[in-house]
Amino acid sequence: MFSSRAASIASRMYSTTAPSAAKVAVLGAAGGIGQPLSLLCKLSPHITELACYDVVGTPGVAADLSHCPTKSKTTGSLPDPEAGAWPVGGEGGLKAALTGADVVVIPAGVPRKPGMTRDDLFNTNASIVQTLVEGCAEHCPDAVLAIISNPVNSTVPIAAEVLKAKGVYNPKKVCGVTTLDVCRANTFLGEHMGKDPADVDVTVIGGHAGITILPLLSQTGATMTDEEREALTKRIQFGGDEVVQAKAGAGSATLSMAYAGYLFTENVLKAKAGATDVVMPAYVESNITEAEFFASPCKFGKDGVEEVLGFGEMSDYEKGWFDKMMPDLKAQIQKGKDFVA
Amino acid sequence: MFARTASVTAAVSRAFSSTAASQHKVAVLGAGGGIGQPMSLLLQLAGEVSELALYDVAPTAGIAADIGHCDSRAKCTGYTGEDLSKALDGADVVVIPAGVPRKPGMTRDDLFNTNASIVATLANACAQHAPNACLGIISNPVNSTVPICREVLRSAGVYNPQKLFGITTLDVVRSNKFVGDAMGWDPANVNVTVIGGHAGTTILPLLSQVQGLNLDDETLAALSHRIQFGGDEVVQAKDGAGSATLSMAHAGAKFTVSLLRALNGEANVTECTFVENDLTDAPFFATPVTLGRDGVDTVHPFGELSAFEQQNFEAMLPDLQAQAEKGIKFAQSL
Numbered sequence: 001m002f003s004s005r006a007a008s009i010a011s012r013m014y015s016t017t018a019p020s021a022a023k024v025a026v027l028g029a030a031g032g033i034g035q036p037l038s039l040l041c042k043l044s045p046h047i048t049e050l051a052c053y054d055v056v057g058t059p060g061v062a063a064d065l066s067h068c069p070t071k072s073k074t075t076g077s078l079p080d081p082e083a084g085a086w087p088v089g090g091e092g093g094l095k096a097a098l099t100g101a102d103v104v105v106i107p108a109g110v111p112r113k114p115g116m117t118r119d120d121l122f123n124t125n126a127s128i129v130q131t132l133v134e135g136c137a138e139h140c141p142d143a144v145l146a147i148i149s150n151p152v153n154s155t156v157p158i159a160a161e162v163l164k165a166k167g168v169y170n171p172k173k174v175c176g177v178t179t180l181d182v183c184r185a186n187t188f189l190g191e192h193m194g195k196d197p198a199d200v201d202v203t204v205i206g207g208h209a210g211i212t213i214l215p216l217l218s219q220t221g222a223t224m225t226d227e228e229r230e231a232l233t234k235r236i237q238f239g240g241d242e243v244v245q246a247k248a249g250a251g252s253a254t255l256s257m258a259y260a261g262y263l264f265t266e267n268v269l270k271a272k273a274g275a276t277d278v279v280m281p282a283y284v285e286s287n288i289t290e291a292e293f294f295a296s297p298c299k300f301g302k303d304g305v306e307e308v309l310g311f312g313e314m315s316d317y318e319k320g321w322f323d324k325m326m327p328d329l330k331a332q333i334q335k336g337k338d339f340v341a
Numbered sequence: 342m343f344a345r346t347a348s349v350t351a352a353v354s355r356a357f358s359s360t361a362a363s364q365h366k367v368a369v370l371g372a373g374g375g376i377g378q379p380m381s382l383l384l385q386l387a388g389e390v391s392e393l394a395l396y397d398v399a400p401t402a403g404i405a406a407d408i409g410h411c412d413s414r415a416k417c418t419g420y421t422g423e424d425l426s427k428a429l430d431g432a433d434v435v436v437i438p439a440g441v442p443r444k445p446g447m448t449r450d451d452l453f454n455t456n457a458s459i460v461a462t463l464a465n466a467c468a469q470h471a472p473n474a475c476l477g478i479i480s481n482p483v484n485s486t487v488p489i490c491r492e493v494l495r496s497a498g499v500y501n502p503q504k505l506f507g508i509t510t511l512d513v514v515r516s517n518k519f520v521g522d523a524m525g526w527d528p529a530n531v532n533v534t535v536i537g538g539h540a541g542t543t544i545l546p547l548l549s550q551v552q553g554l555n556l557d558d559e560t561l562a563a564l565s566h567r568i569q570f571g572g573d574e575v576v577q578a579k580d581g582a583g584s585a586t587l588s589m590a591h592a593g594a595k596f597t598v599s600l601l602r603a604l605n606g607e608a609n610v611t612e613c614t615f616v617e618n619d620l621t622d623a624p625f626f627a628t629p630v631t632l633g634r635d636g637v638d639t640v641h642p643f644g645e646l647s648a649f650e651q652q653n654f655e656a657m658l659p660d661l662q663a664q665a666e667k668g669i670k671f672a673q674s675l
Contacts, residue, residue, distance in 0.1 A: 035586075036382055039590065039591065043591060057582060059578050059579075059580075060583075061579075063574060063575050063577075063578030064575050064578070064585050064588050065587050067511070067518055067571060067574075068588050068591055069514045069517040069518045069521065069528035070518075070527075070528060070529065071521065086578060183411055184410045184412075186412035187411070196414045197412035197414065198414060200412070239410060242406055243403060243407045243410065246402045246403040246405075246406035247404075248400070248402075248403060250403055253410065254378075255378060255381070255382040255385075255404070255407045255408050255411075256408060256409075256410040256411050259386065259411050
C-alpha cells in the first residue's frame with residue numbers, strides 16, 4: 001500500500017503504549033520551516049525527545065514548544081554551549097542536540113527569492129549542510145538524515161560525501177525529502193479531478209528542483225487533455241516557484257514544507273518502530289536509473305531504507321521529461337560531490 | 342480509518358470524529374504573524390475545516406499559496422487591505438491573534454494601547470460582515486480585549502454572549518504539561534480546570550481538583566505560579582524575539598477545532614474559556630464551558646476551591662474587573 005503520507009499523524013494522542021525512545025533533532029529549528037516543523041514534531045506521540053538546534057533563537061523556540069502538552073522532552077541549543085540553552089542551564093551545542101538522535105531533519109539554510117532557482121542557493125547552503133553533516137558523522141552516525149536544505153539534488157550528495165570521508169556512510173540512511181512535491185501533486189490533481197486531495201496519491205520521481213521533479217500522472221488513472229497534463233505537470237514542477245512568487249521576497253514554502261517534512265519524519269519513525277507498510281518517496285542513492293541519486297518510492301524499515309522500489313511504467317509524455325531532466329539531475333549531483341572533493 | 346491529514350489534528354482535537362465531513366469556514370485575522378502562521382497551518386490540516394480565510398494588514402497571498410499546497414481538503418485563500426469583508430463573509434468562526442507581542446519585562450496590559458485599537462477595528466468588521474460567527478480572541482490583553490469586543494458588538498446591535506470567547510486554552514495546556522511533568526503523567530491524560538482570566542495572577546489553575554495530585558503546599562504554590570507566569574517564561578527565553586507563538590498556535594487551533602466539532606453537533610465538547618457569565622462579580626470569567634451548535638451551550642460553575650485558591654481568587658478578582666473596565670471604557674470612548 002502506497003503511503004506517501006503518514007497513515008495517521010498523531011492518530012492517537014492518548015496512545016496507551018509508550019513509543020520506544022525516538023529522538024528527533026531539527027537542525028535549523030528557529031527558521032521559517034524549522035519552527036512549524038518542530039511544532040508538529042512536539043505534538044507527535046511518535047517522538048520522545050525533540051532537540052532544536054540553530055545558530056540563533058532555539059532556547060526561545062524550545063521554551064515555547066516545551067509548553068505543549070505532550071510527554072516528549074524538548075531541548076534547545078546553539079553552536080556555542082555557553083551561549084544559552086533550553087532548559088536553562090542545559091548542555092547546549094551541536095553535540096548535545098545530535099547525541100542519541102534517531103532522525104536528524106535538516107531544514108537549515110537560506111530560502112529563495114523571486115527569480116532564483118534552488119541551485120542559486122548552492123553557495124550558501126552547501127557549506128551549512130557540510131558542517132551539520134560533519135556533526136552528524138561524529139555524534140549520531142546511525143541516525144537517518146532527512147535533508148530539506150536546498151538544492152536537495154546537490155545537498156544529499158554532499159551529505160553522502162561527507163559521511164564517506166568519515167567512514168560512516170550508510171546509503172539507507174541519507175534521504176532528501178521530496179514529500180512536498182507529492183503533496184503539491186495531490187493537491188493540484190485533486191483540484192483538477194474535483195476530489196479531496198487526501199484521496200489522491202501521485203508518484204513523483206526524479207529530484208527536487210524544477211524539471212527534475214517528475215510526477216507520474218499517467219499512473220493515477222485521471223483523465224485530462226494534453227494541455228491539462230502539460231499545465232499540471234509544470235505546476236507541480238514549479239510549485240515551489242509559485243510560493244516564492246506569491247511571497248514576493250518574503251521567502252519560500254515554510255508551512256507546507258513543515259507539514260511534508262513532518263510526514264516524512266513520522267513515517268521513518270513508524271518504520272523504525274516496526275511498521276511494515278511504510279512506503280514513501282525519498283531522494284536516495286539509487287541504481288534504478290543512471291543518476292547516482294534518484295527519488296522513487298522506497299520501503300522503509302527498522303534501519304532506514306529497506307528497499308528502493310521501482311516506479312513502474314512511464315507514459316511517452318513522461319519519458320520525454322525524464323530524458324530531458326536526467327542530464328540536469330546528474331549535473332546537480334556532480335556539483336554536490338565536487339563541492340566536498 | 343483515520344484520514345491522513347485529519348489525524349494531524351488528533352494532537353489538537355481529542356477524538357477523531359466519524360461524522361460526515363463538516364462544512365465550516367474559519368477566518369484568521371492576523372494570519373501573517375508569529376501565532377497566525379503556524380495556527381493557520383494546523384487549521385488547514387484539521388478535518389473539521391472546509392474553508393480557511395487568512396487576513397492580515399501585510400499581504401497573505403504567499404502564506405495562503407504555501408498552506409494551500411498541503412494535500413488536505415480545506416480551501417485556503419489569503420486576503421489583505423480592503424478585503425477584510427471577503428475574509429469574513431460566511432465565516433462560522435473568526436479567530437483573532439492580531440497584534441503585537443510582549444518583550445521581556447512587559448505585562449500583557451502593556452500591550453493595551455496598541456492592541457486595543459486593532460481588536461476594536463476587527464470586531465467592528467466582524468459585526469458588519471460576520472455577525473453570526475463565533476469570535477475567538479487571542480490578542481492580548483485578553484482580559485480587556487474581550488470586553489472591548491462585546492462593547493463594539495453591542496453598539497452594532499449584534500452582540501451574542503454565546504459567541505464571544507477569550508481563548509485561554511494555553512493556560513490549560515501549560516497546566517496539563519507542568520502537572521504531567523511534575524507527576525510523571527502523560528500530559529495528554531491530564532485535564533486541569535483553569536479559571537479567571539488570561540494574565541498573571543488572574544490565571545487560576547484549580548490544582549486542588551486534579552485527582553491524585555499529591556504535592557505539598559509549597560510545590561503546589563510553585564506549580565501554580567509557574568502556570569500563571571508561563572507566558573513570561575517564554576518571553577524571557579525568547580529574549581526580545583517575541584512571546585509564545587508555537588504553543589499558542591496549538592492552543593488556538595485546539596480551541597477552534599473543539600468549537601467546530603460542537604457547531605457540527607458533537608456532544609460533550611467542553612473547554613475552559615473566557616466568556617460572559619454571572620459566576621462572579623467580573624463581567625467575563627474563564628470557566629469550563631460546554632460548547633454546542635450555537636456556541637456556548639452551558640457555562641459550568643467551577644466547583645470547590647482550596648483555601649489557597651480561594652485566597653488567590655479574592656486577590657485577583659479586582660484586577661480582573663479593572664482590566665475589563667479598562668477595555669469597556671476604551672470601547673465606549675470610540
